Amino acid sequence: MERQEQKLTWLSNLKAPMAGAFSGCVTRAITQPLDCSKVRLQLQVEPVANVVGAKYSGTIQTLLAIFRDEGVCGLWKGHIPAQLLSVFYGLGQFAAYDQLNTYGRHIKLLNEHSDTRHFICGGIAGAVGNTVSTPFDVIRTRIIAQDHGRGYTSMREGLRLIFVNEGVRGLFRGLGPSVLQVAPLTAIQFWAYNVVIETVLDYTKSDRATPHLILFAGAIGGIVSKTAVYPLDLCKKRLQIQKFQNSRTTYGEHFICKGLCDCLARTISREGYRGLFKGLLPSVIKSGIATALHFFMYEELLSILVRVQI
Template identity: 25%
Template sequence: MLQCLVAGGIAGTAVDTALFPLDTIKTRLQSQVGFRAAGGFSGVYSGLLSAVIGSAPSAAAFFVAYEYLKRSVGAGVSDSYAPLVHMISACVVRVPTEVIKQRMQTKQYSSTYRAIRSIASSDGILGFYRGYHSTVVREIPFTCIQFSLYEYLKKWYACHKGRPTQPWEAAVCGSITGGIAAAATTPLDVIKTRIMLSSRVGLSSGIISTFRKILHEEGWRALYSGIGPRVIWISLGGAVFLGMYEKAKKTLIDYRIAA
């Protein structure tokens, strides 16, 4: 499990750092104030520190639990459990860092420290879990689609080639499945972003009401705001994340065997 912990942390940090500008552009396109008012193309690394702080432990926790389920109850069963695993890591680490990150990306705060101080003083601990439910609702279909397809593609390719998949092949599988999952869940991501960027406190904060408001005031096209950067970001991210995870895990296992 140590290999999974380290490999997951390395992969998560690498993705969030390398592809952060695309995430920022996506978030600004989805914000209610509009792309230009949210910052446009300037300061695309705003909020990076918060993302890095949250990415390593969140990704590490996910993969440790995911690998444990695969070994305990079988890969087929673990695929259906994957969303629950991801929700655990999202609940503990990801949502608070995501709230800070997205508000900094849209120029609401100038530093991580000011963001933490402002949210804590005005909203308390609940302020850091703004958008918790909408994050969970997004992650259920996203992770079901991505990891079910990912495991299927890896198995199919391994059977086709008659050997285990290599890290670069796993990266291609991750890219394809990540792009599909990203496109399919963009409306849920838009809703989650709107809730996290708003000022009202609450864990649920009206997923349905937010959906209706967007549909009524901006039309259905607004639900697909940022789909281009999101698909590119997660396609590339899926390749880097899953490819680096498989590579890092293999390297650590080989090192342990050699030692």
């Protein structure tokens, strides 16, 4: 009997990460073209405008250019590692958040201040999810960034070559700014989401969030959080393509830097402060849609799994 109860507890603890991973897969599939556009714009050193040497001049133009040059598949370039990124990030993030939030309720100070609890738990959960998924983020960035028909032919080959040529460090390029970014990003995301939900529920005197409210709160959380930490996201992408210049020669000047501070300084010096926000529009659109769908599907799937007697 005791062994069966332990099994039930173990399966029950898997419900949150299962819902998080599945919802991450679906939202990634839907928003991948916007992500591809964002990465191309982030890595472009030249101004995002119709000037000599600039390959991309805006979100719509970038999407059309990718479709013209690489076909429909180009819009979903790097999709397989991106899916694995979503799975591992979703598993790590929601599993950590669910456990931390549960433990936090037993701490008097955090139980009395739910906003603070959501912020802290969200930040730690984001850092955990990001760390375990970074190798897939590196390989999907490089696949999106490489010339058509050059570079890595598959995710497996890419991971192997990065490990052989650059070591473990290569698989975790950009981890520093990534963790610096994702902790406040996830914290703000969960905080904004819960603030919107709780504010509306208090105002309407309701006891349960509707699907429309979940979508709206998720979109607000995604847009606010992504905008707040965007320069770190841009630096992460630029750090992830270091030592990869031979496989991307048709996108203009290759950005070279030695670390986060150097990346920030060189970007500002070469492109101005506006350069830190290249690709912001497709990024916040994608983040708003993805976060809204992610939270909505997570809540719906989790409610279904909770009703399943396992």
